[in-house]
Amino acid sequence: MAGSETHYTLPLPVFDRPVRLLVVVAPYYKDIADNLVAGARAVAAQCGADVEVVEVPGALEVPTAIAMAERLAKYDGYVALGCVIRGETTHYDTVCNDSSRAISLLGLQGACIGNGILTVENRAQAEVRADPAGQNKGGGAAAAALHLIALSRNWAGQTKGIGFRA
Numbered sequence: 567m568a569g570s571e572t573h574y575t576l577p578l579p580v581f582d583r584p585v586r587l588l589v590v591v592a593p594y595y596k597d598i599a600d601n602l603v604a605g606a607r608a609v610a611a612q613c614g615a616d617v618e619v620v621e622v623p624g625a626l627e628v629p630t631a632i633a634m635a636e637r638l639a640k641y642d643g644y645v646a647l648g649c650v651i652r653g654e655t656t657h658y659d660t661v662c663n664d665s666s667r668a669i670s671l672l673g674l675q676g677a678c679i680g681n682g683i684l685t686v687e688n689r690a691q692a693e694v695r696a697d698p699a700g701q702n703k704g705g706g707a708a709a710a711a712l713h714l715i716a717l718s719r720n721w722a723g724q725t726k727g728i729g730f731r732a
C-alpha cells in the first residue's frame with residue numbers, strides 16, 4: 567500500500583467484449599449522489615464499460631430497481647449508489663440494513679452488484695467518502711461490480727458437467 571491509501575485496491579479487470587453497467591442511484595442527498603455517480607462513471611470509463619443511470623427516491627428503492635432491471639436481462643452488472651445519514655429515529659437502521667440486505671440477497675442470486683450506498687453519521691463523513699478525489703466510494707462500487715462481472719465471465723462454461731470425474 568502506498569501513500570495515504572487506507573486499503574489495497576485490486577487492479578481493474580480487462581474485458582474483451584462490451585460491458586453494460588446500470589447505475590441505480592438515490593439522490594436523497596443530491597450533491598453527495600452526484601459525486602458518487604461521477605466516481606462510478608470514471609471507473610467504468612477506465613474499463614470501457616457502457617453506463618446507464620436511473621434514479622429512485624431513496625436507498626430503500628435501490629435494490630427493488632436492480633431486481634426489476636435484472637429481470638430484463640439487459641445489464642451485466644449494477645452499481646448501487648446513495649447516502650443514508652443518521653436522523654433522530656430508528657429509521658436510519660431500517661434504511662441501512664434493509665437496503666444492504668436486499669442488495670446482498672440479489673448478489674447471492676447471481677447479480678453482479680457493487681454497493682456504494684454510504685451509511686454515515688453526518689454530512690461531513692458523506693462528503694469525503696463521495697468525493698471522487700477523496701475516498702471515491704462510487705468508483706469503488708463500480709470497480710466491485712466490474713470485478714464480479716469479470717469473475718462471472720471467466721467462470722462461465724467451466725462447470726464440471728454431467729459425468730465429470732475428478
Ligand SMILES: Nc1c(NC[C@H](O)[C@H](O)[C@H](O)CO)[nH]c(=O)[nH]c1=O
Binds near residue numbers: 626627
Ligand atoms: N432517510 C433516508 C432515506 N429514506 C427514504 C427511504 O429510502 C425510502 O425512499 C422511503 O422510506 C420510501 O420507501 N433514503 C435515503 O436514501 N437516505 C436517507 O438518509
Ligand SMILES: CC(=O)[C@@H](O)COP(=O)(O)O
Binds near residue numbers: 652658659661
Ligand atoms: C436516515 C433516515 O432515515 C433519516 O434521515 C430519517 O430521519 P429521522 O430519524 O430524524 O426521521
